[in-house]
Amino acid sequence: MRKVSYLLEGGSMAHEDFCGHVGKMNPGDLQWMTAGRGILHAEMPCSEEPAHGLQLWVNLRSSEKMVEPQYQELKNDEIPKPTKDGVTVAVISGEALGVKGQLRLSEHSDQSGGSEEVDGNSDNTVVAATKDPELLKLGDPEKAHQVSSHSVHTTKKDTDKLPRAAYVVDNRLEILTR
Template identity: 35%
Template sequence: MANEDKLNRHVRDTWYVEYEEMNFPAIQKGWVLPADRWKEFDPFILMAEDWFKKGTFPDHPHRGFQTITYVIDGRLEHIDNGGGRDILEPGDVQYMNAGWAARHAEDGVEDDVAHTLQLWLNLPQEQKQSETLYQNVYAEDAPVVNVDEGTIKVYAGEVAGVKGPMETIVPITLSEVNLSEGASTTLELPENHNAFVYVLSGEVEVGGDQTPLKKHGVATLDYRANGESDKGSTLALNAKKRRTRVLVYSGLPIEETIVPYGPFVMNSMDEIREAFKDFRDGKFGPPAV
C-alpha cells in the first residue's frame, strides 16, 4: 500500500530561458527562475545564468539568504572579506550562507569567460542573522552513482542512496544527471520538497507525464505540501538525445513572506533599509579584495 501511495512526480509548468546581451565585462544573462515568481519556487527565490569576464561582480554585500553557484564552463574566482579565496572550475559548486553580513567578489579568471548558474535560496526569518559561511564542493568530491548508460552526481542531500557533501541550512537536494540517448533513470526526492529541473544539454522526458524538455528548458514539479521529509517521491527522466545533462534541485518550502531587494532578502522593507544602513556604516566589514 505504501508504494501505491508514493508520489510519482509530474510537471507543473515549463518554459525556456530567454537571454539578453549585457554591457562588457558582463556578456549574457538569462533568468532560469524569474525573481517575481518566488512564491511558487519557495524556498528558491531566483536563479540566474550568466556569462561574464573579470570585473563584472566585484566587491558587494549580501544578507538574509543563501547562494548555490554551479560553474558550467570557464573559471570562477571567489574572494570574501573573511580571508577566503579560491578558483572554481567546471562542475564545481559553491555554497554561501550570507547570513547577517556577507561581503565577497565573484569574477572570471584572467581572460576566461565564466559561465555560471547562481541560485538564491531563502533563509527562515530566525536564521537571517546567522553566521556567514562558505563551502566549496569540488566536482571530484561529489559522489557519483552509476546507472544504466549514465551517472548521477550528488552535491547536496540524499539522492540515489548517497549523500552529497554540501551542508545547507535549509534542507535541499542538488544532483546532476548525465544520460546517453535512450537511457532512463528514476530519482527519489522527499515528497514535501518543491523541485525543479534545468536541462544543460540534450533532451529529456520529465516526470510521470513524460513532458519533453530541451536544452535551456526549465520544469517545475508537483509535490505534497503537507507531506513528510522522510517519505520519498519518484522523478522519472528519459533521455531522448545523447549527452543529456540535467540538474535537479529540490528544497523544503519555508512559507514566509519575503522582500528581495537589491543584494538583500529580508522579511520587510524596514529590514531592507536596515541592511543598507548597516552596510553604509561599515558593519559588513572591509571590502573583499
C-alpha cells in the same frame, strides 16, 4: 540568504569576500556562501572561455538569518559520482544512488540514452536545467511535456511523483528538490 553556485562546464570563476575567503571555481566545483548578517563579495570570470553554471539563492529560516557569514567550497574530485545503468550522478548533497548529503542537489549524466526516475518525497519542488531543452521531458512518460532550458516542476502532495526525465547521450540534467 545562502548562495549555492555549481560550475557545469567551460571557464573558471574567482570569488573573494571581505571575510578573507578566496576561491577559484572550475567545472564541477561547488560553492556555498551564507550571507547571514551580511557579506560583501565579488565574483569574476578568470578565463577567456565562458563559464556555464547554476546559481541558486536560498532564503534562510528566520532563526538562521543573523548567523555569521560562511563560505565553503567542494572541488569536483571531492564530489562522489556513483553510476547505475549508465547514469552517473554527481551527488553534491542530498541523496542519490545511496549517497547522502544536506541539500537535495544532484547532476545526472546519462550515457545510455535511457531515462531516469528521480526518487523523493511528495510535495517537492524540482528545478531542472539542461543545455538542450529538446532532449528533456518532465512528468509522466505517457503525458510528458517539453520544458524550457530552465524549468520548475512542482509535484502535488500524494498525487504526483517526481518527474521522469528522458535523456539522450551526453545530455545533463541538474535537479534540486526540497
